[in-house]
């Protein structure tokens with residue numbers, strides 16, 4: 001039954017989130033923004049979904065990013081490959097790497113080798129975007145749950161400074177030895193970490209373990225705790241993400 005819990009819950013809650021989003025957008029669109037920047041350098045937002053989910057199912061997230069600063073933003077919602085997942089008794093489903101136990105706690109065993117392989121694929125997606133002319137400091141990697149854990153590993157192990165990494169309801173998916181391999185430029189990438197305090201799937205304590213580890217490595221991290229929020233993404237989190245990215249967008253490419 002844990003399979004159902006883990007899969008069905010995030011999808012159902014994300015669907016609810018989108019319904020209320022469309023209403024908000026309808027209400028707020030008639031007011032034009034006073035200062036419209038003439039041109040924005042190209043930016044790139046890569047969104048990594050959670051276990052058992054798919055990239056296309058998460059595409060409505062971009063409807064939150066209505067500020068004019070985002071009109072030169074390209075989005076990517078890749079889908080994870082199908083893999084056996086230990087915590088779901090070996091069932092095959094979209095999964096970036098293996099998860100041994102649910103709920104995920106701070107001390108849960110980690111599939112570090114699987115994470116490192118998934119990180120290579122994420123780096124290839126970023127490299128392709130940078131090769132096509134996007135300033136790496138206009139590249140933002142964001143992810144939910146397993147995708148949030150992969151976001152953390154991907155931005156920390158990327159050799160250059162990125163615009164930012166945003167982790168929602170995620171955890172630290174590697175052993176602390178990886179911290180020694182973080183290059184100086186990667187340490188300048190800002191991290192936003194959001195976690196629901198009522199999360200029963202990836203425990204709040206698993207999220208709380210992140211910031212001290214980052215601080216120890218000299219990486220700046222903003223941690224936001226959401227009281228009453230379970231294992232899902234709320235409108236408030238996405239609205240904050242929009243402003244967080246907006247203030248970090250570079251005007252030059």
Ligand SMILES: *[C@@H]1O[C@H](CO)[C@@H](O)[C@H](O)[C@H]1NC(C)=O
Pocket residue numbers: 038039040041042071072252253
């Ligand atoms: C988008 O970004 C590219 C490269 O940074 C730039 O050449 C182009 O003028 C921008 N377009 C808009 C509409 O701002």
Ligand SMILES: *[C@@H]1O[C@H](CO)[C@@H](O)[C@H](O)[C@H]1NC(C)=O
Pocket residue numbers: 108109110112113175
């Ligand atoms: C990381 O720790 C796990 C236990 O959580 C262990 O099984 C694994 O071998 C370790 N990985 C590496 C590369 O040291």
